[in-house]
Each structure stands twice: as C-alpha cells, then as structure tokens.
Amino acid sequence: MANKKKVVVAGATGLVGNAALRHFGHAGGCDVVALSRRKPRALHGARHVQIDLTDAARCTQSASELQGATHLVYAALYEAPDLIGGWRDPKQIRTNDLMLRNLMAALEPAAPQLRHVALLQGTKAYGVHVRPLTVPAREGRSEMYEQPNFYWAQENFLRELQQGKAWHWSILRPVLIVGEAMGGAMDLIPPLGVYAAMLREQGSPLHYPAGAARVSQAVDVDLLARAIAWSGVSDAARNEAFNVTNGDVFTWENVWPAIADALQMKPGSAVPLSLAQQYPKWIAPWDELRRRHDLVSPGLEEFVGLSFQYADYSMRYGQTQPGPPSIVSTVKINQAGFTEMMDTEAMFRKWFTHARTSRLLP
Template sequence: MSGKKVLIIGATGLVGHAALKHFSTQEDCNVISVSRRTPEQSYGAKHISVDLNNEKQCSEVFGSMNDITHIVYSALYEKPDDLISGWVDQEQIDTNSRMLRNVFEPLERSSKDLKHVTLMQGAKAYGVHVKSIQNPAREGKSEMYEQPNFYWLQEDYIKEKQKGKDWNWTIFRPAVIFGESIGSPMNLLTAFGVYAALLKEEGKPLHFPGGVETILVATDVDLLARAIAWAGESEKAEGEAFNITNGDVFVWSTLWPTLAETLGMEPGEHVPLSLTEEIPKREVEWRHICEKHNLVAPGIKDFVGLSVEFADRYFAYGQREMRYPPLYSDIKLRQAGFHECIDTEEMFIKWLKLFQEKRLLPQN
C-alpha cells in the first residue's frame, strides 16, 4: 500500500479540526474524519458520524476499516454542565476510557498496516486540576499517576495493546490550546471574543475581567497538528510522551493592549467579572451584535459552550494572591527533533483575525 491513511477521531474539536486541516494538505495522504457532528469544512476528507459510546456501532464502522496507517485520537467527553469538577468524576473517567476501547478494539483487528497512534493528554497529567505542582512540569514524573484521570486508563490500555506489535504510539501534553473551534469546552477564544464584542458594542474599552497576574504558557493548535504529523514518522517519538508549548511565556497585562488593538478597542482597566455568570445572560445582546455585523456565529450557548468556566480559571478570576500555574519543560520534544515554535502574541492575533474573517466576531 502506498501513502498514508489517517483516521482522525474527534474531528470537530480543537485538536481534531487542526489535524484534519493539516493532514488533508499533505501529498499522498488520505484522511477519514470521525465525530458525531459533521465538520463545517471537510478539507477533502471523508467524514463518518459515529457515537463512540455505542460499542456495536463502533464495531461495525471501525471493524470495516482495513487500511488505516495512522490514528489521531483527540475525542473527549466532558460532563455537559460541570466542566471543572467533572475532571475528577469517575463517570467521565470511565466514559473516556470506554470510548477509546470502542474505537481501537475493532480497528486494530481490521487494520493490518497500522503504523502509529497519537493520544492527547494535557496539564491534568501533572495533577494541576487538584493541586499546585513543582515547576516546570516534566514528562515521566511518577507522582502524577496518583491523581484520578482517564489519561492513565487510556495510556495503560494502549501500552498493553502495543506489546509485540509493529505499530507504535506517541502522547502529547499541550498547555492550554488555542485555535478554531465552536462550542469547545476549553477554547478561551470564543468566551473572550463574546466578552470583548459585548464591551465594544457598549462603547467600553477592553477591561481585564480576571484576578491576580500570573505567568502563563499556551499551545497553538496548528503547531500541535504539525507535531502530531512529525511524531507519526519519527522513530524518536515512538513510545514517548511529550510536553508541547509555543516556546515562550506571557502575562495578560503585557498582552492585553495587543488583544485590544486587534479587536479595534482601547485597553481598559482591571474590572473583575465572572464570565461564567455574566455571558450566558447576554443572549439578546449577542444576537443583536450578530445581526448588526452579519455574523454567522451561533447563539451564546452553542458558540462558547463551557469555555466561560475555563476562561474564568485561565484569567484567575477571584484570585487575589499570586498562584503558580503550571509551566512546562518541552526540552524533551526539542531534543527528539521537533523544533518549531510560535510567538504567543502572534498566535492570538492570528486566531482573532481568523474569527473576524469567518464572521464569527465583528470586524474592526
């Protein structure tokens, strides 16, 4: 068989969408996307709608695929109305573990040319959802396994399945991911975009709604997609877990004037506000903005999802004392051979302008 055939599970999420876009531009590469919802843009890939919780349906669909060479597994189940506390919920842990098994059991039996599997983890691999961690976070720290997490069930499963096989796996642990996705529970761009648009419509400057200043890191989803492609072909990525960040750090106070300028606003003051409490109340105003500016963005609930909760956490809303958020060492990834990086300020400009061009946020 010539070329690659890449199966992207969770194609409407942040990572899945970026992987779909990236692999679909590669020569001699066929792509199949899988999600319950149909992606807004296929990029020429074949799409299959599958409920990953349905074992019978998964068996029928994935059991008929006999030529998959690469799997990008980025599907994620979050509790529908409780993002933060759901991270330690046993139902969520069990569901995410089951979804991977439902995909992989029939797929491995049918696809004899399988070469590589990519799994996604993240900051919760280091227990940041339950405790402060020692910075910088590094791969391979044994104490992280003490925290309940579906990551470990998925990781242990894929390691056990790989024993004695020709295919291999790689795990990525990005920082907070930024990119193009609608309704994602952890895409701060949509929550921030709606918040900014509401202020602008009222003639107000871009106030900072968070708490105490913190040093942060981010991961551009296009950068992550390129790293996933690299891992699928690199011997140095086989059986390894990698942190991945943009390569720099940032603080909101320094970045805020750039965000305001990109949106055609003036930077404002520090005005703490819970986006979780405020944004859902503003549906009428948001619909007015959409009509006035001819936007194609959906209503607030469908557009921002649970990302308002995530935004409050990332902006440190309600925190008055300096905290120590996780910083990541990605030296392991660089030493293995993936050297790409992106300036985080440029990343924010890129995505905000794209949201404007696609009429998801008002133009300046």
C-alpha cells in the same frame, strides 16, 4: 498505492481534531477520515463518518470506514457539564476510557497496516488542577499518577494493547491550546471574543476580567497539529510522551493589549468578571449581533459551549493572590527533533484576527 497514508481523526469537531483535519488535508498524500457525532464545519478534503464513540455497536458498524488506516489521531474528549469539577469525576474518567477502547476494538482488526496512535493529554497529567506544578514539569518524573485521571486509564490501555504489535503510540501533552473551534469545552477565542463584542456594543474598552496573575504557557493549535504529525513519523517519538508549548511564557495582563489591538479595541482597566455567570445575559444581544454583522457563528450556547467556564478557570477569576507558575519543560521534544516555536502574543493576534475575518466574531 500500498504505502499511502490513511489518517483517522477522532474528535474531528474539536479544537485539536479540527486542526489535524486542516494539517493533513493541506499536507496532501494521504486519505483522511473524520470521526465525530456532528459534521465538522470544514472537512478540508476528509470523509466524515458520524459516530458516537460511547456506542460500541456503532463503532463496530463503522469498521469498514476504518479499513486501511495507518495513523490514528485520538483527539476525542468527553467533558462533564460542570467542566472543572468533572476533571475528578469517576464517570468522566470511565467515559473517556470507554471511548478509546470502543474505537480501538473496531480499528485494530480493520487496520492491519496501523503504524501510529497519537493520544492527547495535558498538564492535568502533572496535577495542575489540584496542586502547584513542579517547575518545570518534566515527562517521566513529574506525573501525578496518584490523582485519578482518564489520562492514566487511556495510557495504560494503550501500553498494554500495543505490546508485541507493529504500531506504536505517542502522547502529546499540550498546555493551553488556542485556535479555531466552535462549541468546545476549552476554546478561549469564542468566550473572550463574545465578551469583547458585548463591551464594544456599550462603547467600552476591553476591560481585563481576570484574577491575580500567573505565569503560564500556551500552544498554537496548528503548531500542535504539526507536532502530532511529526510524532507519527519520527523514530524518536515511538512510545514516548512529550510536552508541547509555543516555547515562551506569558501572563494574561501582558498579552491583553495585543488581544485588544487584534479586536480593534483599546485595553481597559481591571474589572473582575465571571464570564460563566454573565453569559446568560448575552444570549439575546449575541443573536442581534449575529444578524447585524451577518456572522456565520451560531447561537451563544452552541458557539461557546463550556468554554466560558474554562475562561474563568484559565484567567483565574476570583483569585486575589498571584498563582504558582504553570510551566512545563519542552527539552525532551526539542531534543527528539521537533523544534518549532511561536510567539504567544502573535498567536493570540493570529486567532482573534482569523475569527473576525472568518465572520465568527464581529
């Protein structure tokens, strides 16, 4: 069928890539190709192509698998072992730039029908990792272009490559993303779930391990996947960047009782704790929990990845003063036609409950 959609998802094992596989696989009416170094735990009907995007030759060899592609969801990401420090690392910037270039060099010649490239950024576009955000941060006026960032390398490359072409791009800037993944760099369900499991074993309530409060936003990864799909078919999304959130705001203190309830625990008191520092002590107990509860999740390092570091960062471990609010505007995407919203407390309940029923957490 000449008009059949063929969606290529790069970074298919990650939080966003996994959600994109799930969305397009269940939506029907399209072929889906999953690109990643490791095979995703669930393919949702997609065909997996093993690929390392830093390897230009391997990308070229895979071009035949990309033939006829109409849409690319680029959710691939390289993060340095020192996650937070790596956000300003020139090597991290170069590697992410190279990965997109390698894939597009293979994809474009193989996919003359290409119509859309969706690229993921985030609030680091507004410098959240180095300064207080302008509140609310708006697309097209709040960007911190002076701060080196792989976002700008990738965005500039796509803008130049797209000139005079039939395809277009859209940039999605989600806030804190919550969903299902394993071994990612920025997935909060595994580290918080493991922390909760350790406390439950001790007969303790779910103590609050974070630092001083900050008003923030989050986005359900399934909602984000639907925004990505929308951007691929909406004329209003052609060559535009959009913030994406659930539509509300939260503080960790305020959602903590809901998280405890979803994990069938009582909320405890404030007990500041660095999960990144503590987790080596949890490796052996986690293996014992996996055996006892017949979990499908792997060992701690593979399950959580760098996300213990991300949990400390997101929850502001060690910070004693309230943080500046981290708020972006979603007026642009709403006015362009994507108006979905979700209650952030319901989102946390959804994913912690899902992790338990899926036997990822006890």
